[in-house]
Amino acid sequence: MMGNQGYLEANDRLLQELDRSGQRKQLPTRGEISLSSNDYLNLSRHPQLIEKGIDELRRSGTGATGSRLLSGNHPLNRDLEVAIASFKNGPSALVFSTGYQANLSTIGALAELVDIFYSDALNHASLIDGLRLARKETIVFPHNDVQWIERDLEVRARSTGTSPRFMVVTESLFSMEGDMAPLRKLSDLVDARDGLLLVDEAHATGTVGKEGRGGFEQEGLSWDPDRVLVTGTFSKAMGGLGGFTVCHPDYRELLISRGRGFVYSTALPPAVLASNLEALRILGAGNDLVKALSQRVSELREALGAPAGQSPIIPIRGEKKALASFQEYLLESALWAPLIFPPTVPEGSERIRLSVTLGWETDWIRRIGEAFHRETGLQAG
Ligand SMILES: Cc1ncc(COP(=O)(O)O)c(C=O)c1O
Known part of the structure; x- marks a missing residue:
């Protein structure tokens, strides 16, 4: 050392x-002694997570052996999806090998439903890389400035006579600033203008809101799965590894076939799934x-x-x-x-x-x- x-x-x-x-x-x-760890709830050291992981390691071995579309779809993936969807108050979820892959794959796959992406100026690299993969027009808007997006949409509608299909991409708790996105205003915007919203709750999950359910809980908001997708990771407050997208089942289906980080990467080891599941059980219990x-x-x-x-x-x-x-x-x-x-x-x-x-x-x-x-x-x- x-x-x-x-x-x-x-x-x-x-x-x-x-x-x-x-x-x-x-x-x-x-x-x-690091003062910049993302292990917010110290769960990476929790005896129950360790025990569940070891048990599963003995039962199922070290690796997943393939992507989930091939040999890697261990049943714990489904259990974890049910648990994370319920924790984030959404209808369904898909688990990825990392949060990076969840963002990359979700934006990349949903690009076919979108003409223009609006991306917050302080978004995380995984969101930016997803936008690159999407190969659609991407407009970077000033940090948290919802009015700016509104004005831009208006100018476009006036000049073309039509409204573009758009998606706003943001974090909820920003990883480097530590501030929150205006989720209520963003939700109102996509409601009023028929858009989509992707919110990365990598840092908000387990840390903000009374029960740690994230930014929507903190704002006392429910979110509409027809318009909103929530992504995140098990690698921060849940002390493990893996990413998730909580969304409408139709979007989940799209991600299974078109999410490149889902299709072309090995699934999580079952032992990691077991520890993640235990983290959610602990979080959900109080x-x-x-x-x-x-x-x-x-x-x-x-x-x-x-x-x-x-x-x-x-x-x-x-x-x-x-x-x-x-x-x-x-x-x-x-x-x-x-x-x-x-x-x-x-x-x-x-x-x-x-x-x-x-x-x-x-x-x-x-x-x-x-x-x-x-x-x-x-x-x-
Ligand atoms: C805001 C944000 N989104 C996504 C990720 C990616 O998560 P993961 O480390 O699970 O790939 C991170 C973490 O690095 C992050 O800070």
């Missing part, structure tokens, strides 16, 4: 390399974990003077040098938080992304607060 000095040197090297080429050439070393996470989020937000909110993602922004100092102060307490660079975030908006998890010890929050306030010129949230 690398010591603190090792981390400092590795990070210096990373910064220097980045200054020269703007590209990352080395993988960061995984720290003992909101204690979600409540505990919210509590810890509030404590950190308070320590940093960040705006109140349920989002466990808190970006720390500032000059690169100030960020590097903050990072060094954290390392004095053996806490490790990596810098996030372009192209993951827009040019000039490097940041340290803190993501609170139930694996955090209470004392870390005090130490993070102290490190943050030692450096002037940093903003949290």
Whole structure:
């Protein structure tokens, strides 16, 4: 395991390399205490998930042996689909090998129903890559600006006399900003203008809403499966691996035959399905974990003077040098938080992304607060 000095040197090297080429050439070393894990509910360490995984591993072996259309369709896939559809308040679901593949495949497959995609400027790479695969006109709209989309649709309708078939693509809890999409306004827009909406709830699932069901729960909204598709991952708050799309059964059928990441990639190992299923069972059984996470989020937000909110993602922004100092102060307490660079975030908006998890010890929050306030010129949230 690398010591603190090792981390400092590795990070210096990373910064220097980045200054020269703007590209990352080395993988960061995984720290003992990471402040940027996506394991929000610490479920990757939960004894019941581990036990279910081991049992299934012994029963079914290590791999799925093929894609779900061939030999890999273990019955636990269906169980997991029923469970995730119910947790996300949708009518049906399809499970993929990763969240990346869920987004790529869903956008790619639905492209035949769409003339124009509207994509939020801060969307995750998996959504952007799906849009590339779709090969349809894609318009990037300013972050969370629903009026902008409305105006654009109006201009198009006036100039062509027809309304395009469109889909808005967004995250709900944005992975790098930690803010929420205006889901109510977006739902109203697609209702009023006969459009479709794809919402990636990779980070919102298990973290926001009273029961951790995501952005729609947080806004007190139900979603219309004729117009809305919800994607996400089992690799963050559920501590495992795999992606999902919750949607109308007709869209699910389309994804089975046209979702390239579904058709052309090996299914999840049954042991992973078993652990994912257990994570959902635990999440569905009550909101204690979600409540505990919210509590810890509030404590950190308070320590940093960040705006109140349920989002466990808190970006720390500032000059690169100030960020590097903050990072060094954290390392004095053996806490490790990596810098996030372009192209993951827009040019000039490097940041340290803190993501609170139930694996955090209470004392870390005090130490993070102290490190943050030692450096002037940093903003949290
Ligand atoms: C917003 C968002 N969508 C999708 C993904 C992809 O999920 P997965 O890691 O399961 O491929 C991620 C995670 O990296 C993400 O942050």
